Amino acid sequence: MKREDLIQKWLDHNLTSDELEAFKQLEDYDDLVKLSNGMQHFKAPEYNTSEALSNVMQHINTSKQPPQKKWLSIAMSIAAVFVISFGIYFFTINQDTLVNTQLAEKTTIELPDASSVALNSLSEITFNSHKWNKNRTVDLKGEAFFKVEKGSSFNVNTVYGTVTVYGTQFNVKQRENYFEVICYEGLVGVTYKGNETKLHAGESFLLLNGKLIEKEKELKTQPSWLNNESYFKSMPYKEVIAEFERQYDVNFHVINLDSSQLFTGSFTHNNIENALKSITLPLHLTYKKTDNTITLKRE
Structure with missing residues (x-):
């Protein structure tokens, strides 16, 4: 043969x-x-x-x-x-798209379905654009505001829970011992420990130190950080200074101060002196700035 x-x-x-x-x-x-x-x-x-x-x-x-x-x-x-x-x-x-922001940095990206995502400082988002039609999943670390294209749906995964998108505008914030989802338009579902909570416009889901916290109805149409301002209502002071550190790339040294006390107020992201006054005067605190370290103490 x-x-x-x-x-x-x-x-x-x-x-x-x-x-x-x-x-x-x-x-x-x-x-x-x-x-x-x-x-x-x-x-x-x-x-x-x-x-x-x-x-x-x-x-x-x-x-x-x-x-x-x-x-x-x-x-x-x-x-x-x-x-x-x-x-x-x-x-x-098989290559994922990864976008992250550094301290004092923000950015906006577009997902494969034309939905937009604004990333706050020190945040990270990962997704696969090539497999988007089969695996519509976004992994988030940090904080992001999603403006979802009408008719689109996908999941946002965090270490604390999953947010299911039904076509809406919402904000997800995931930090250490902190997980918050605020729906600004439409409807989202938040799955935590196997249970899903549906949020309509103005409703929130807040998990703080492992405990679910009730919040009043949100009246704003978008998160304040998009306008270079951080707003807090009855939040532990340690969350305030942690966000300040992310926005200004500084470190706080606290003396004789209970960082678990609650704070209501805001600070701007584009003027550090005004921002420091905004978070110290209401609590009668003094501060001293040395290079990138800020020392806080009660008067």
């Missing part, structure tokens, strides 16, 4: 025991096996490796027949192209 016929029957897994022994005696047997194994390892979903190799063989055999070693070299080159191409393809479709 001709070598080409042996190779073709091998590709079709149709060799008899005698033909298999004859095939193993071919001079380039080892190279053919390596070629087939390499293409099997890197094949794409539903890609017929045997058929592809067979087509390559047929193309070579119907062309002007080069020397044996030369056509094998051509086949190996084609296989190498397959390997590289599939490697790049798989790397690309």
